[in-house]
Amino acid sequence: xxxxxxxxxxxxxxxxxxxxxxxxxxxxxxxxxxxxxxxxxxxxxxxxxxxxxxxxxxxxxxxxxxxxxxxxxxxxxxxxxxxxxxxxxxxxxxxxxxxxxxxxxxxxxxxxxxxxxxxxxxxxxxxxxxxxxxxxxxxxxxxxxxxxxxxxxxxxxxxxxxxxxxxxxxxxxxxxxxxxxxxxxxxxxxxxxxxxxxxxxxxxxxxxxxxxxxxxxxxxxxxxxxxxxxxxxxxxxxxxxxxxxxxxxxxxxxxxxxxxxxxxxxxxxxxxxxxxxxxxxxxxxxxxxxxxxxxxxxxxxxxxxxxxxxxxxxxxxxxxxxxxxxxxxxxxxxxxxxxxxxxxxxxx
Numbered sequence: 001x002x003x004x005x006x007x008x009x010x011x012x013x014x015x016x017x018x019x020x021x022x023x024x025x026x027x028x029x030x031x032x033x034x035x036x037x038x039x040x041x042x043x044x045x046x047x048x049x050x051x052x053x054x055x056x057x058x059x060x061x062x063x064x065x066x067x068x069x070x071x072x073x074x075x076x077x078x079x080x081x082x083x084x085x086x087x088x089x090x091x092x093x094x095x096x097x098x099x100x101x102x103x104x105x106x107x108x109x110x111x112x113x114x115x116x117x118x119x120x121x122x123x124x125x126x127x128x129x130x131x132x133x134x135x136x137x138x139x140x141x142x143x144x145x146x147x148x149x150x151x152x153x154x155x156x157x158x159x160x161x162x163x164x165x166x167x168x169x170x171x172x173x174x175x176x177x178x179x180x181x182x183x184x185x186x187x188x189x190x191x192x193x194x195x196x197x198x199x200x201x202x203x204x205x206x207x208x209x210x211x212x213x214x215x216x217x218x219x220x221x222x223x224x225x226x227x228x229x230x231x232x233x234x235x236x237x238x239x240x241x242x243x244x245x246x247x248x249x250x251x252x253x254x255x256x257x258x259x260x261x262x263x264x265x266x267x268x269x270x271x272x273x274x275x276x277x278x279x280x281x282x283x284x285x286x287x288x289x290x291x292x293x294x295x296x297x298x299x300x301x302x303x304x305x306x307x308x309x310x311x312x313x314x315x316x317x318x319x320x321x322x323x324x325x326x327x328x329x330x331x332x333x334x335x336x337x338x339x340x341x342x343x344x345x346x347x348x
Contacts, residue, residue, distance in 0.1 A: 001130065005122035007144035013043055014098035014120065014145075020051045020109040022072070022081075025244060026263035027132065028056045031103050032065065033150030033270045034136045039065055040151060051092070051112065053081075062245045064155040072108070081108055092116055101140055120144070129285045133270075150291070152272030154252075162249035166213075169236050175211045176255040178203060179268070180235075182223045183216050184260030186310040188281035191260060191320045193223055197230045198325030199258065204234060206333075211235070215242050215250060216264065256332060261287055269294045274339050276332045280320045281307045293339045295331060297323055 008014060019035055021028050039048050049068040050060050057071040070088055074080030085108055093116055100113045105124040113121055122142040125135050133150065140148040163173075171177070180200065184190045200212055212231060214224045215238035224239040242250060248267050251257065257268035257275045261282040269275040269289035277289055277296040283306045284298035299305035299319035312318070 001125050001128050001135070001138060003122055003125055003138055003142035005139075005142035005144075006120050007142070008099060008120040009144075010119070013046065015043070015046050016095060016097045017042070017046065017048045017099045017101065018051060018092070018095070018097045018116070018118075019048070019101040019103055020112060021103040022051070022053050022106065022108060023056075023104065024263065025056045025059070026266040028052060029059065029248075029263065029266045029270055030132050031136050032060070032063070032154065033152050034133070034140055034148055035101075036065055036154060037148050037151040038140055038145075041146070041148075049095070049097075051088075051109075056244075058244045059248050062157050063248075064157065078107070082111075085112065089115060099143060101143070103136055103139055129283075131288050131290055132286060133290045150270070152270060152291070152293075154271065156245070156249050156252075159249065159252075161246060162253055165238070165241065165246065166236065166250065166253070169238060169241070170233070171211060171236060175209050176207070177213050177253055178210055179213045179215070179251065179254050179257040179259070179264075180227060181214070181216070181257060181259035181262060181264050182227075183220050183262035183264060184278075184280065184282075185219075185262070186281065188307070188309055188312050188317055188319070189261050190280065190317065191278045191323065193226055195323075195325045195328070196227060196258070199329050200227075200231055200234070202325060202329040203332075206329075210255075213238065213250070213254070215239060215247055216262075256336060258328070258332065265289065274332075274336050276328065276335055278320060278323065278328070280317060281309055281312075283308060293335070295335045297328075297331075 021031050047067040050066045051070045054071045054073045061069045072081050072084040074084050097116050097118045100118045100121040102109045102113050102123045105126050120143050122139050124139045180196050212235040221239050224237045228235050228237045251267045252271055254273050257273055259265035260278050275289050275294045279298040288296050
């Protein structure tokens with residue numbers, strides 16, 4: 001990969017850094033462990049700021065990572081976004097950033113970077129068939145400050161809120177939390193719901209000191225009610241009870257996340273939580289989680305794989321239905337056994 005960049009040439013480290021990421025929540029979250037590592041190696045007096053969109057500003061505003069978070073409105077309307085960024089530009093220029101990390105690479109991020117005129121900058125590669133996390137790492141490293149691996153530990157401003165919400169909804173703190181996340185946006189990204197139930201029953205048979213959890217929005221409400229009906233008291237249903245920040249905080253308490261392609265999946269792996277991902281039509285080369293604490297199954301071995309279609313042309317979503325609950329259970333146990341969560345699993 002060839003990352004466009006102007007490297008930092010001064011002997012001292014930069015004192016003001018602006019990162020730009022303007023995409024959806026999951027895309028923004030992917031950048032956080034890499035920016036957290038950068039924060040850890042920069043001098044304490046260095047200011048690390050973020051420019052993002054109003055729709056996804058909640059999590060970066062509520063973790064102890066950025067000095068300032070700037071956000072632009074306008075939804076997905078480019079003209080409105082440009083109008084909003086024009087209001088921010090005088091302040092951004094006045095800050096005199098030494099370094100700009102353009103982790104977006106679109107018309108707005110390029111405009112901001114050029115008008116700020118930093119001493120050093122780098123620009124995200126949007127199209128290479130490489131995982132987004134890896135492209136983020138390479139973009140940060142391209143400015144010449146050294147290696148920048150992910151750091152999977154975050155401090156939230158209100159870390160107690162997640163535990164309080166879980167207790168209010170029936171969590172026994174002596175039990176491990178396993179998150180079930182049937183939240184893929186399309187039919188071609190959905191593992192059969194009955195497989196989640198079978199997986200949960202396999203899990204409880206082997207690790208009875210467990211509670212399952214489902215959280216999200218109205219998009220998975222009917223699925224959460226089905227799971228609750230099947231799993232009863234062993235499942236906590238927090239659908240429509242969490243904000244993005246609270247969901248991110250809850251994920252930090254999980255022992256395992258079993259997920260389809262979704263923003264919550266990215267929240268899990270960037271937090272260092274063992275994460276088992278079931279990709280259907282999604283291109284896993286772009287979206288896959290990274291690290292030894294993750295595992296995924298995808299459709300790349302099929303002739304029709306990585307189709308990115310909303311509906312399966314065969315009508316059976318064979319890329320996902322071929323995976324049995326027992327197979328996924330065995331793979332998740334192997335995953336946890338090779339992570340730092342092995343001792344927790346043994347005590348269940």
